[in-house]
Structures are given as C-alpha cells and as structure tokens.
Amino acid sequence: MIQGKDICKRFGDFQALDHASFHVPKGAVYGLVGPNGAGKSTLLRHVTGIFRQDSGELLVDGQKVFENPAAKAKLTFIPDDIFYFRQANLKEMKKYYEGIYPTFDTELFDKLMDCFPAVDRKRNIRRMSKGMQKQAAFLLAISCKPQLLVLDEPVDGLDPVMRRQIWNILLNAVSEEQMTVLVSSHNLRELEDVCDHVGIMHKGQVILERSLSELQGSVTKLQMAFEGDEVPDITGRFEVMNHTQLGRVHTLIVKGDQRELGDYLATFHPLVMDMLPLTLEEIFIYELGGEDYEVKDIIL
Numbered sequence: 001m002i003q004g005k006d007i008c009k010r011f012g013d014f015q016a017l018d019h020a021s022f023h024v025p026k027g028a029v030y031g032l033v034g035p036n037g038a039g040k041s042t043l044l045r046h047v048t049g050i051f052r053q054d055s056g057e058l059l060v061d062g063q064k065v066f067e068n069p070a071a072k073a074k075l076t077f078i079p080d081d082i083f084y085f086r087q088a089n090l091k092e093m094k095k096y097y098e099g100i101y102p103t104f105d106t107e108l109f110d111k112l113m114d115c116f117p118a119v120d121r122k123r124n125i126r127r128m129s130k131g132m133q134k135q136a137a138f139l140l141a142i143s144c145k146p147q148l149l150v151l152d153e154p155v156d157g158l159d160p161v162m163r164r165q166i167w168n169i170l171l172n173a174v175s176e177e178q179m180t181v182l183v184s185s186h187n188l189r190e191l192e193d194v195c196d197h198v199g200i201m202h203k204g205q206v207i208l209e210r211s212l213s214e215l216q217g218s219v220t221k222l223q224m225a226f227e228g229d230e231v232p233d234i235t236g237r238f239e240v241m242n243h244t245q246l247g248r249v250h251t252l253i254v255k256g257d258q259r260e261l262g263d264y265l266a267t268f269h270p271l272v273m274d275m276l277p278l279t280l281e282e283i284f285i286y287e288l289g290g291e292d293y294e295v296k297d298i299i300l
C-alpha cells in the first residue's frame with residue numbers, strides 16, 4: 001500500500017528525514033515507533049501529502065500523494081493536533097467530510113455514534129475535552145471508509161476503556177474492509193497487541209522493519225540448567241543473541257527455528273529447559289543490540 005524509498009527532508013539546516021525507506025503492505029497494521037524527534041510525524045506528513053520530500057520516492061497505492069486529490073481521497077489522517085473548524089459541531093464536520101470523501105458512509109457513522117456515547121453531535125467540538133475531540137476524529141475518519149488510515153499518536157489522551165474500544169473498531173475495519181493502518185507511537189508496548197508490522201525510526205531513518213509473524217518463532221528465550229556449570233556450545237548451529245548466567249541457570253536469547261532448537265538441546269539432557277515467550281520490546285532490544293544505537297532511547 002505504501003512504498004517509501006530513500007525519502008529525504010531538510011528543514012533549513014536540519015535533516016529531518018535521512019533516506020527513510022519503508023514498506024507497508026495492503027491490509028497491514030503498521031506501527032512506526034521511535035523516540036521524540038525521530039521523524040515519525042514528518043514521515044506521516046509525507047505519506048498524507050502535506051509535505052513533499054526533497055528527494056526519494058513515496059507511493060501510496062502506486063500513486064504520488066502530494067498535490068494529488070485522487071490519492072488523498074483514499075486516505076484519512078488523524079494528526080496529533082486535530083483540526084476542527086472554529087464553531088463547528090460534529091454534525092457540521094460530518095457534512096464537511098461527506099463533501100470531500102465520496103466513500104463517506106452515513107449509516108456507519110450513525111452506528112459508530114453508539115460506540116462514542118460521550119460525543120455530543122451538537123456541541124462545539126473545540127469546546128470538548130481533548131479525549132472527546134479525539135473520539136470525534138476517529139468517528140469521522142473511520143466513517144470515510146478510507147483505504148489507508150494514518151494515525152499520529154492516536155490514543156494519547158484517551159482513557160484505557162476508550163483505547164480498547166477504538167482499537168477494536170479499527171481492527172474490525174481492517175478485517176472487514178481490508179483497510180491499511182499506519183500508526184505512530186513512542187510506545188512499542190501500546191502497539192504490541194494490534195500491529196502486524198513494526199518499523200523503528202531513529203534520527204530520520206527507518207532502522208529496522210519487521211513483520212511480526214516473521215519475528216514470532218524466530219527468536220526464543222531459553223532458560224536451562226545442566227549437570228555441570230557449562231552449557232553446550234550451540235553457536236555454530238544457532239545465533240545466540242544474548243547469554244546470561246545466574247548460578248547454574250543460563251538464559252539464552254537465540255535466533256532460529258524453535259522446534260529445531262528444542263530438539264537439538266534436548267540431546268544434551270538438560271536438568272531444566274524452559275522456552276519462554278519474548279515480548280516485542282525484548283525482541284527489538286536484542287535485534288538492535290549489536291548496532292551502534294542507544295537502544296534504551298529507541299524502545300521506550
């Protein structure tokens with residue numbers, strides 16, 4: 001759905017995007033994660049056609065987006081600073097969206113209103129709380145039935161119940177409408193349950209991009225104890241990303257097929273051997289561990 005290649009953007013002397021490349025497949029929920037100032041919002045503003053890159057290529061559904069209304073009609077964007085017209089209420093904003101998006105689904109809008117009981121159609125949106133303004137933005141954006149929904153820090157300012165509610169609605173739209181979602185966040189944990197692809201941004205670059213199905217099962221955390229103090233050397237056969245020892249218990253983070261690993265280690269007759277699930281956060285920490293990055297700054 002989105003193909004970005006070597007995108008560069010400079011603001012004066014500052015290189016905000018530095019050959020950023022990434023790929024978002026159709027129907028994916030793609031999380032863009034990175035610390036403050038990494039360039040996430042800037043990249044999203046290129047995807048949504050607000051900025052034009054200085055160099056590099058960016059295609060959404062095969063088309064350039066900047067100054068291309070046909071391409072823009074396929075996507076909706078919820079930025080971190082949501083815009084509503086002064087004095088407008090939800091009813092009026094809905095009318096505005098209906099005028100721009102031929103795909104706007106009024107029936108869906110009315111149905112979704114039930115999921116956001118606190119949002120009053122007749123109240124000036126700018127007078128609503130930040131969380132309610134965000135709810136209104138979701139309501140409008142999803143009702144446009146976009147092929148691509150771009151979200152910048154989407155659940156900031158929402159209570160946990162509403163976060164869950166919104167993710168449920170989004171994931172529903174992804175499975176029913178094949179909608180693609182590109183979402184930025186500081187927090188990998190927040191995205192862990194919902195994304196199927198993750199890209200990590202640092203200093204204007206996408207330094208790592210993975211599909212979660214590719215990751216799951218490819219990295220294993222093992223806790224083992226053997227008769228002696230040593231563990232068998234498996235480095236010739238598997239990539240050991242991390243090894244710590246506490247007493248006789250060894251904890252290894254190993255890359256490779258889980259079953260093959262288990263079968264191989266069982267031949268050494270360990271006293272104890274447990275395979276533990278890794279969080280997405282742990283996987284990325286180990287994946288980035290060998291690189292010259294302050295991993296703790298990236299994964300928050």
Ligand SMILES: Nc1ncnc2c1ncn2[C@@H]1O[C@H](COP(=O)(O)OP(=O)(O)OP(=O)(O)O)[C@@H](O)[C@H]1O
Pocket residue numbers: 011014016034035036037038039040041042043186
């Ligand atoms: N219009 C602009 N003019 C000048 N500098 C800008 C502009 N927009 C962004 N920048 C700079 O580009 C860098 C990347 O900003 P961006 O907002 O994309 O980061 P981010 O990853 O979204 O950060 P955050 O997580 O804090 O929202 C920052 O150093 C920012 O100051």
